[in-house]
Amino acid sequence: MSRLSVHHQSSPQIPNKVLGHAEDIAGTLAAVGIEFRELPLQSRVQAGASEQEILAALGETMEQLKRDSDLSQAEVISIDQRHWPREGDKPVDTPVEVLADGAQLYLFLAGQGLLSLHIGDFVYGLIGERNALVSVPAGTRHWFDLGEFPHCAAIRLSAANAVAARPSGDAIAASFPRLED
Structure with a gap:
């Protein structure tokens, strides 16, 4: 079951609310687009x-x-800590907040990942698990964290002509808890 924590950007360690029901998560996120x-x-x-x-x-x-969704480019994210790192796997770095010019869609298939959305003065941290589908509009500041011990299968869809997401220049992601925290 996915979980959502909502933080004011000035208090990354203390959530304003924590939600675990899909309907509550959907309603809270819908309020911010x-x-x-x-x-x-x-x-x-x-x-x-x-x-x-x-x-x-x-x-x-x-x-x-x-x-x-009119998104045709699929990027598969699939890492299992028991078989990681494998030859050719990239090390998991500290997350960096990015901006994407186009919309993105995240579908969680197994394990979990933390998708953090920085909207206005708040950060919405969604721990996505199997069956969670999240649509991220173009221009939404966000970061994705697999944690120190990654165990996740997910797909990120974007437009075929999408330009790679670029760092926002804000170091906010380093202030917020990681997936295991």
Whole structure:
């Protein structure tokens, strides 16, 4: 089950509220222009599975998401700490707040990841777990954290012509708790 904590940017260690029900999470995020819902998935994938395995398992679900969101570029995030680091894996760095010129869609498939959204004076920290679907509008400051011991399978969809997200220049991500904190 996904969880959402809402922090004022001046108090990263003390959340104003913590939510664990999908309806409460959806309502709180909708108030700031973020869509959240749970997408019941029939197929199961494991964190650490290959990109090909994950895309094959999602099949028509992935194609429907691409059509519905008008986002066609899929980036698979799949790391399992028990088999990590593997040759070619990148080290997990401290998260950096970024801005994306286009919309992005995150679909959590296994394990968990922390998607933090910096909107106005608040940071919405969503620990996404299986079935969580989050739509991040263009220009939303955010960062994604897999934690010190990553165990996550997720897909990030963006437009085919999307430019890579660029750092916002704000060091706020370093002030907020990481996934394990």
